[in-house]
Each structure stands twice: as C-alpha cells, then as structure tokens.
Amino acid sequence: MSSQIWKFELDLIDNVLSVPENSEILCVKIQNGQPCTWFKVETTKPHVNREIVWFGTGQDIPEYQRGISYIDTVLLHNGNLIMHAFEVL
Secondary structure: OOEEEEEOOOOOOOOEEEEEEEOOOOOOOEEEOOOEEEEEEEHHHOOEEEEEEEEEEEOOHHHHHOOEEEEEEEEEEEOOEEEEEEEEO
C-alpha cells in the first residue's frame, strides 16, 4: 500500500471531502490565507466522504451537530476571526 499526505482547501461552511477510507486527519491550518486540511491516506483504498464543519467562538452548536469530533482551531483576518473545525462522525 502507498501512503501519502493529501491537502484539501476548505470553505468556512460545511465541507464534504472524498478521501480514501480510514484516512487520518492530521490538522487544519491557514496557508496563504486559505483554510486547509491535511490527511494521511492509503491511496489504494476506496474513497468515502468525510464532512468538516466550522463553529466560531461563542457560537451555539445545533443539537443535530452533537456527533462531532474536534480537529483544530484557526485564526483568520489577523486573528480577528477564530474558527474551530470539527469532523461529523
């Protein structure tokens, strides 16, 4: 099996990404002003959809979004906007 690191650019809305199954989310960071996430993947595995959602500090998390797992926090607009990335389980 071949392992690689894949990068995906993210929108600050819900994101559905097609990645090989059992891929590991490594982080979410800002690159050139753009939120991105990196996954460690096994390239030969079939693809599945993974959903990443965002919440701002102090923002209510809707009841239907309680099945989420924290990934990372990013600072945007010179630190004036703090957003928290979660994966929907």
